[in-house]
Amino acid sequence: MVSRRGFLASGAAAAAAGAVGAVAGASAAGVAAEQNLETFAANREAQFFGPHQSGIELDIQAVTNMVALDLKDSVTKEDMLRWMRLLTDDISRLTRGEPVLADPAPELAIGAARFTAYVGFGPSLFAKLGLDSQLPEGFAELPAFSVDQLEDRYSGGDVLIHIAADDPVVLAHGTRGLVRDSMPFASVRWVQPGFAHSPGMIPAGLTHRNLMGQVDGTANPELGSEDFNSVVWIDEGPEWIRGGTLMVFRRIAMQLDTWDQLGTPSKEEVIGRKLSNGAPLTGTNESDVPDLGARHPNGLLVIPEFAHIRRAAPVESAERIFRRPFSYDNGMNERGSMDVGLLWTAYQRDISRQYLPIQRRLEKLDLLNKWTVPIGSAVFAIPGGVQGSELIAEPLFS
Amino acid sequence: MRKTFLLFIPIALFLSGCASDGEVVAQDLWVKSSEMSIKGGMSAVYGTLTNNSSQDVVLVRGATEIAGVVEVHEMAMIGGEMKMQEIDGGLTVPAGKSIVLEPGGNHLMLMMLTDDLEAGEEISVTFDFAGAEDITANGVVAKPAEGGDEEYHSGEMEMDN
Ligand code: HEM
Ligand SMILES: [Cu+2]
Numbered sequence: 001m002v003s004r005r006g007f008l009a010s011g012a013a014a015a016a017a018g019a020v021g022a023v024a025g026a027s028a029a030g031v032a033a034e035q036n037l038e039t040f041a042a043n044r045e046a047q048f049f050g051p052h053q054s055g056i057e058l059d060i061q062a063v064t065n066m067v068a069l070d071l072k073d074s075v076t077k078e079d080m081l082r083w084m085r086l087l088t089d090d091i092s093r094l095t096r097g098e099p100v101l102a103d104p105a106p107e108l109a110i111g112a113a114r115f116t117a118y119v120g121f122g123p124s125l126f127a128k129l130g131l132d133s134q135l136p137e138g139f140a141e142l143p144a145f146s147v148d149q150l151e152d153r154y155s156g157g158d159v160l161i162h163i164a165a166d167d168p169v170v171l172a173h174g175t176r177g178l179v180r181d182s183m184p185f186a187s188v189r190w191v192q193p194g195f196a197h198s199p200g201m202i203p204a205g206l207t208h209r210n211l212m213g214q215v216d217g218t219a220n221p222e223l224g225s226e227d228f229n230s231v232v233w234i235d236e237g238p239e240w241i242r243g244g245t246l247m248v249f250r251r252i253a254m255q256l257d258t259w260d261q262l263g264t265p266s267k268e269e270v271i272g273r274k275l276s277n278g279a280p281l282t283g284t285n286e287s288d289v290p291d292l293g294a295r296h297p298n299g300l301l302v303i304p305e306f307a308h309i310r311r312a313a314p315v316e317s318a319e320r321i322f323r324r325p326f327s328y329d330n331g332m333n334e335r336g337s338m339d340v341g342l343l344w345t346a347y348q349r350d351i352s353r354q355y356l357p358i359q360r361r362l363e364k365l366d367l368l369n370k371w372t373v374p375i376g377s378a379v380f381a382i383p384g385g386v387q388g389s390e391l392i393a394e395p396l397f398s
Numbered sequence: 399m400r401k402t403f404l405l406f407i408p409i410a411l412f413l414s415g416c417a418s419d420g421e422v423v424a425q426d427l428w429v430k431s432s433e434m435s436i437k438g439g440m441s442a443v444y445g446t447l448t449n450n451s452s453q454d455v456v457l458v459r460g461a462t463e464i465a466g467v468v469e470v471h472e473m474a475m476i477g478g479e480m481k482m483q484e485i486d487g488g489l490t491v492p493a494g495k496s497i498v499l500e501p502g503g504n505h506l507m508l509m510m511l512t513d514d515l516e517a518g519e520e521i522s523v524t525f526d527f528a529g530a531e532d533i534t535a536n537g538v539v540a541k542p543a544e545g546g547d548e549e550y551h552s553g554e555m556e557m558d559n
Contacts (some may be wrong), residue, residue: 082518085539101428102444102541104501184431184517184542 042111055116068157120380154376215278243384251376466510
């Protein structure tokens with residue numbers, strides 16, 4: 001057995017010596033390609049500047065930290081601007097794979113790895129700073145739902161910094177920089193880490209799987225589409241929210257022990273889609289449109305009355321959201337039951353017309369509720385993106 | 399505001415904590431905001447100075463609206479302890495080379511601050527060179543930072559000038 005590294009080194013040496021032809025099948029070009037492949041994740045860069053903040057209209061990254069902060073008592077709008085000045089510069093550097101200014105560990109900036117971070121504000125921030133007139137339409141704390149078993153330690157927050165990257169070390173380093181620069185202004189309320197697939201596991205644009213095994217995200221509006229714009233990005237109201245969006249965050253625990261007692265056909269009926277490829281029970285491919293009217297020969301609905309996708313499907317055409325859920329894994333108890341679930345996020349222009357009617361239907365009937373429990377909840381208004389020397393949320397605090 | 403952003407580009411360069419007279423370039427500048435950077439207290443400016451000319455230049459002094467006294471400092475072993483002191487004759491930036499001002503190393507020391515220097519605030523800083531034009535950088539941002547200069551933590555000014 002030749003180690004990959006040894007193999008590469010000998011290939012490179014052969015190329016350097018001007019050897020013609022392949023050494024153990026590796027041409028110089030092949031070696032270069034292989035080396036590029038090894039660091040492809042480091043070199044991929046998300047875009048920071050633009051009409052929207054980064055990390056939303058983007059294929060989901062491998063790892064995430066959601067950090068919620070509460071303002072210190074004396075913080076003013078002017079202080080907020082100074083905070084946003086630090087964060088805007090930090091995020092733009094980290095997105096390029098560079099250390100932040102004053103970075104005590106610049107050597108950890110080893111690659112962009114699709115680092116992104118965006119900033120959002122909870123309703124409590126507007127109350128604390130007397131900014132009620134700047135509240136976007138339909139933006140308020142969520143009502144209580146009968147399915148909720150919410151815990152404070154996972155809920156609420158004046159400010160959200162949602163950070164993600166394709167590498168856990170890049171994520172940790174970036175998180176530290178952003179939190180360090182936040183400490184003069186706020187204290188950490190909660191941090192919720194999560195993950196999706198590692199780079200290289202699924203082709204871009206394909207839907208990832210959650211820890212129940214389901215293909216999750218199929219019915220989402222397509223990234224970069226006009227549809228996405230009209231579901232997610234706000235283009236009216238106060239200046240600061242234009243190009244922004246409203247986010248619902250729900251930490252939803254999965255009861256995998258009881259879920260796994262179901263057979264595959266039952267699991268598939270709960271959602272209304274196949275586990276193998278995410279196709280609707282009435283189709284063969286993931287992209288097939290579910291036929292909610294289809295019945296078995298015995299008269300029963302193929303996609304049952306209680307199925308998650310039937311209940312979640314829009315009744316009014318406006319009732320659509322963009323979901324970008326990361327998984328979480330918070331260890332296990334002595335009986336081996338895993339504390340896992342989703343850092344479920346939904347982005348939309350108007351929570352009251354998009355998320356709320358869906359959640360109200362699911363609250364009343366959705367068989368999935370038997371194995372899923374919302375234990376954390378928050379809403380954040382996410383300002384638009386920045387260009388040139390603009391600061392995140394500058395028009396809100398000026 | 400977004401529609402007019404093109405107009406802001408020259409200002410953006412001006413404000414981004416870098417400055418240049420063509421020969422000497424100052425980049426990635428920042429100033430420390432800590433519990434010491436209050437009115438009457440002290441701070442320091444860090445960043446990278448690059449000398450693109452074919453002759454050595456010497457950073458001899460500095461100036462900023464926020465400090466009564468500005469000196470070019472180094473860290474040195476004095477009586478078995480790392481202390482900072484003014485550099486005799488200034489800090490040389492060799493021809494074609496860069497030097498880094500960083501916590502625990504060379505820095506532009508600000509003393510007798512005229513006001514509190516708070517995180518996220520921006521100041522302008524002038525670097526006085528012998529052998530090159532002085533340069534002034536606007537938009538040098540105050541970063542919360544503690545590391546590097548042990549003297550900052552002692553609460554005592556241990557300066558050997
Ligand atoms: C742990 C909790 C949840 C899990 C595991 C889950 C899983 C899924 C899966 C597997 C699908 C089908 C594939 C897809 O289109 O993505 C789906 C669809 C959907 N889910 Fe969920 N979901 C959860 C919670 C929620 C919540 C809380 C909401 C909203 C309040 C929601 C709204 C939707 C919507 C709107 C769809 C698309 C329905 C359509 O086909 O039009 N989900 N979900
Ligand atoms: Cu000093």
